Amino acid sequence: MAIRREWSTMAVNKGRVPFRGFQTWYRRTGTPGGDAPAVVVVHGGPGSTHDYLRNLAGLAAAGWPVVHYDQLGGGGSTRLPDADPGFWTPELFGDELDNLLVRLGIDGNYVLYGQSWGGVLAARHAATRPAGLRGLVIANAPASYPLWRREMEVLRAQLPPGVDEVLRRHEAAGTTSDQEYTDAMRVFYAKHVCRLRPWPADYQASFLEVADNPTVYAVMNGPSEFHVTGTLRDYSVIDRLASIAVPTLLISGCYDEAGPAVVQPFQDHIPDVRWVMFEESSHLPHLEEPERFFRTMIEFLGGLPRRAPTSEGMVTHGG
Known part of the structure; x- marks a missing residue:
């Protein structure tokens, strides 16, 4: 699709914004301030980076400014070696997102646009009904980590003979x-995270x-996608979903580690929702089926309400 080739010619601004004595790195593609809402991309993990979602900047060529950022603790944002579970919480990352906006x-x-863990974080944010939020995309995300852990058992049982045995032996031994x-883990990832x-x-x-x-990642999730032992193991946003008003x-993808059972609560509880399944994808449809992905995104974004243009510009922070 042409827009994926054209976004590299768009205006780009990079910088950092202060947050509680730390720094949040961001990259803005396109020029905000018009009637089209900015698409803010919330990456997964926790503890990952924006890199795997970079091609969403292609939406800027179709008229929607795009903001990527690295969540605290990784990428271009402040890294902290602190493994205190009391520090790394959904509330921390929710406050960081509010501050960035x-x-x-x-x-x-x-x-x-929230992908995987980012979808959980985005749903949590949307449930507070912020006045400026025009729409929400929840991509490849679980509504509940207890549901996620249950479904991981199903997917693990379907791995080639001996693979899950190796995984469980190392998990039991620490x-x-x-x-x-790692080698056995990548067998799972090749089936359910990225099929390319x-x-x-x-x-x-x-x-x-x-x-x-x-x-x-280790504190909040655990050693792998399918062995969630961290502080998120019992976390859920199901009770918040009915409050989402956009x-x-x-x-999601047909081969997604975030299978139908973990996505279904979003469908059941969000009042105005549409679910699109990507038949050839696992956890990363924006990379695995980019043509259909961009068509789907542009159709959705084009149907959202727009704000009337104002003379107010964005605040620019260099870095």
Whole structure:
């Protein structure tokens, strides 16, 4: 699709905004301030980076400014070695998102795109009914980590013979950093996270970032996507979903680790929602089926309400 080739010619601004004595890195593609809401991209993890979602900047070529950012603890934002579970909480990342919107001056006209853990965070934000939120995209995300853990058992049982045995042996022994565990883990990832061969460079960048800087992921999630032992293991946003008051698009893949059972509560409880399944994708339809993905996104964004243009510009923060 042409817009994916054209976004590199769009205006780009990078910087950092202060947050509680730390810094949140952002990248803005396109020029905000018109009637089209900015699309704010909330990445997964927790503890990953924006890199694997970079191609969403292509939406800027179709008229929607796009803001990527790295959540605290990874990428271009402040890294902290602190493994205190009391620090790394959904509330922290929710407050960071609120701060970013205000600091960039886009809190009056924006759409949230949350992928995986980012979808949980975006739903949590949307449930507070912020006045400037025009729409919500929840991509490949669980509404409940207890549901996620239950469904992981189903997917693990379907792995090739011997793979889950290796995984469980290392999980029981606490040796999940062993190369044998990593090799077996990638069998699962190849089926349910990214089916492309080889993995795209953008996804590789985020994957390696977590491997190099695992603090947030380990504390909140655990050693792998399918072995959730961290503070999110019992976390859910199901009880908040009925409060979401904006049009919502659900995205998932037929081979997604976020299978239908973990997505269904979004469909059941959000009042204005549409669910699109990508038949050839697992966890990353924006990379696995980009043509259909961009068509779906543009159709959704084009149907959202727009704010009348104002003379107010965005606040710019260099960095």
